[in-house]
Amino acid sequence: MPTAPLPQFPAGFRWGVSTSAYQIEGAAEAGGRGTSIWDTFARSPGRIADGSTGDVACDHYHRYREDIALLAGLGVTAYRFSVAWPRVQPTGTGPAHPDGLDFYDRLVDELLAHDVDPVATLYHWDLPQPLEDAGGWLARDTAARFAAYADLVAARLGDRVRLWITLNEPFVHMSLGYGTGLHAPGRTLLFDAFPVAHHQLLGHGLAVAALRARSGSPVAIANNYSPVRTIGETDADRAAAAAYEALHNRLFTDPLLGRGYPEGTIGDPSVVHDRDLAVIAAPIDVLGVNYYNPTGVRAPREGSPLPFELVPLGGYPRTAFDWPVAPDGLHELLGWLHRTYGDALPPVEITESGCAYDDAPDADGRVHDPERIAYLDGHLRAVRAALHEGIDVRGYFVWSLLDNWEWAEGFTKRFGLVHVDYATRTRTPKSSYAWLRDVVTAARRKPER
Template sequence: MPDFPADFRWGVSTSAYQIEGATAADGRGPSIWDTFAREPGRIVDASTGDEACDHYHRYAEDTALLAGLGVSAYRFSIAWPRVQPTGAGPANAAGLDFYDRLVDGLLAAGVDPVATLFHWDLPQALEDAGGWLNRDTAARFAEYADLTAARLGDRVKLWITLNEPFVHMSLGHGMGVHAPGRVLLFDAFPVAHHQLLGHGLAVAALRARTTSPVAIANNYSPVRLAGDTDADRAAAAAYDALHNRLFTDPLLGLGYPDAPGFDPAVVRDGDLDVVAAPIDVLGVNYYNPTGIRAPEEGSPLPFEIVPLDGYPRTAFDWPVAPDGLRELLLHLRDRYGDALPPIQVTESGCAYDDVPDADGRVHDPERIAYLDGHVRAVHEAIGAGVPVTGYFVWSLLDNWEWAEGFTKRFGLVHVDYPTQRRTPKSSYTWFRDLVRR
C-alpha cells in the first residue's frame, strides 16, 4: 500500500437511524423513517429501525471497537428527532445528553467526533407541515443546528450539515422508494433548493457557535456513456447536471446548472448567497458510476440508466469500479479549480453476504479487495494534485439498510441482530493494519 500524508484522516461512518435503535427512548420523537418503515411493502424484510444495532445502549462497546480499529475519526449522525422531537422548539436535554456521552467517549478513546446533522431522519411533524417542500424547514434546520452546536460545538472536530441531499431528493421525493415516499419526479426541485438553503443557514449558525470546520457530504456518480450519439451525450450531460452538479455548483458560487426539473421560481433573491456560504471541506460519498444513454421515444425522463457490464458486483448488484473514484476526484478538481475546498471521502464501502464460519469468524475478502482498490484510487488522485485529506469507510457496523432492511451488510463489524453480538470481520483487521501503517 502506498504512503499517505501523516495527517491524513482515516475514519469510519454510520448514521443514527441505521444503528441507534431506541426510537421511543428519552423523549425522541418520530421521524419520517419510523413512519415509512411501518407502511406495508416499503421495506424488503418488513423490518424497522426500532432496535437496529442498539447503539444507543451499546455505544461504549462500539467506541471500544473504534479504538481497536485505530481510526482517527468517527463520522456519526445526530438524530434531529432526539434533539427536537417535533423539529421545533427547545432542545430535548435527554437527547443531547446521549450525544454528549458519545462525544466524550470518542475523545477519551483518541477518536475525533465528526457529526452529521441530517442523515435523512426528518422529524415527522415537519413532514406533516410539508417537509423539505416547505421553505420553512430550512429555517427550522438552522435552529436545530444552533441548539446542537451550543451543546457539542466545543468538542466536535468537523461538522457536516447534510448527507447526500441528492439521494434524499431523488429516492425520497422523486421516486418514492425512500422516506417520505413521495413520487414527484422532476417536481422535487424545491426539496433540493430548500435542503441547500438549510445548509447555508446552518453554516451560519455553526460559525456563530464553534470554530470547528464545516462541510457537506454529497453523493457523486461518474457518468459512463452507453452509446455514441449526440442524443446519448445530451442524456449523459442531463444526468450529470442532476446528480453531480445540482448540489455542488451553487455551493461553490456557480449558481444552479441547467438540470432537469430546475425551477428558478423557487429561488428567491439572496438565496444563492446563503447557499454559497464558504465551507471548509467537501465530503464525497462514492459507490459506483452510472451508465447512461438516450431514452426511448416517449419516455418522461431525459436519460435512461443502464447496467454497466464487465465489473464485479456487490450484493447490491452495484459495479465495483475503483477507477470511478479516481475519475470523480480528478473531475471535481478540473471542474471547480480554485473554488474546490479540501475533499474528504466521507463514505466508501460495499455490501456482501457475510456469514460467520463454524468458528464464528467472518471472512470478507471481497470487501478487503474493494477497499484496497478504492484507497489506491484516492492515493492516485492525491498524486495528481487533488486535495484529498481523509477517507471514511462505510460502515463500522452492519446496520439497517433503509428500504433493504437487514438484508444488506456493509460493516467492518458483523452484527448478529437477534443477540446484538459484534464480531470484527477480516476487513476490520485489514483496515486496522492499514491505518497503523
C-alpha cells in the same frame, strides 16, 4: 486478497468510519425521541424488503461504549456519526430535549477519551414527522427549522466536535425520497421535487452560519457523486449523459461553490428568492464525497418521463447490491471535481466508501470477507493516485463500522467491518476490520513526509 503494500499517505490524513443514527441507534422511543419520516415509512406495509424497522437496529444507543471500543481497536482517527434530529427536537421545533443532547454529549466525550475525533452529521434523512406533515423539504420553512436545530446542537457540542457535516447526500434524499418514493417520505414527484433540492441547500447555508457562530471547527457537506459514462455514440446519448451529470453531480455542487444552478435543473424559479444563492454559497472548509459506483447513461426510450436512461455497467465485479466495484470511478471522480471546479474546490474528504456482501460467520465463528478487503484496497489506491496528481484529499471514511439497517433493504444488506447478529446484537469483527487496522496502524506509524 491484496498482496502489494499500499502506498504511503500524507501525515495528518484522516482515517475514519461512518454510520448514521437511524441505521444503528435503535431506542426509537427512548429519551423523549420523536417520530421521524423513516419510522413512519418503515412501519408502512410493503415499504421495506424484509418488513423490518429501525426501532432496535444495532441498539447502538445502549451499546455505544462497546462500539467506540471497536473504533479504538481499529485505530481510526475519526468517527462520522449522525445526530438524530427527532432525538434532539422531537417535533422539529422548540427547545432541545435534554435527554437527546445528553446522549450525544456522552458519545462525543467517549470518543475523545479514546482519541477519536467526533465528526457530526446533522441530517442523515431522519426528518421529524411533524415537519414532513407541514410540507417537509418542499416547504421553505424547513430550511429555517434546520438552522435552528443546528444552533441547538452546536451550542452543546461545538467545543468538541472536530468537523461538522450539515447534510448527507441531499441528491439521494431528493431523488429517492421525494422523486421516486423508494425512500421516506415516499413521495413520487419526479422533476417536481426541485424545491427539495433548493430548500436542503438553503438549510445547509443557514446552518453554516449557525455553526460558525457557535463553533470554531470546520464545516462541510457530504454529497453523493457518481461518474457518468455515456452508453452509445449518438448526440442524444451524450445529451442524456450531460443531463444526468447536471442532476446528480452538479445540482448540489455548482451552487455551493458560487456558480448557481446548472442550466435546465430549476423546475420552479419562484422557489429561489433574492439572496438565496449567496446564502447557499457560504464558504465551506471541506467537501465530503460519498462514492459507491459510476453510472451508465444513454438516451431514453420513446415515451419515457425522464431525459435519460440508466444502464448497468458491465466488466466489473458486483456487490450484493449488484453495484459495480469500480475503484477507477473514484479516481475519475476526484479528477472531474478538480478539473471542473479548480481553485473553488475546497479540500476533499471521502466521507463514505464501502460495499455490501452476504457476510456470515463460518463454523469457527469468524467472518471472512475477502471481497471487502479487495474493495478497500482498490479504493485507497485510487485515493493515493489522486493525491499523487496534486488533488487535495484529506481523509477516507469507510461505510460502515457496523452491519446496519439498510434503509428500504432492511437487514438484508451488510456493509460493516463488524458483523452484527440481529437476533442478539452480538458484534464480531470481520477479517476486513483486522486488515484495515493493520493499514491504519502502518500509515500512522510511517506517514508520507
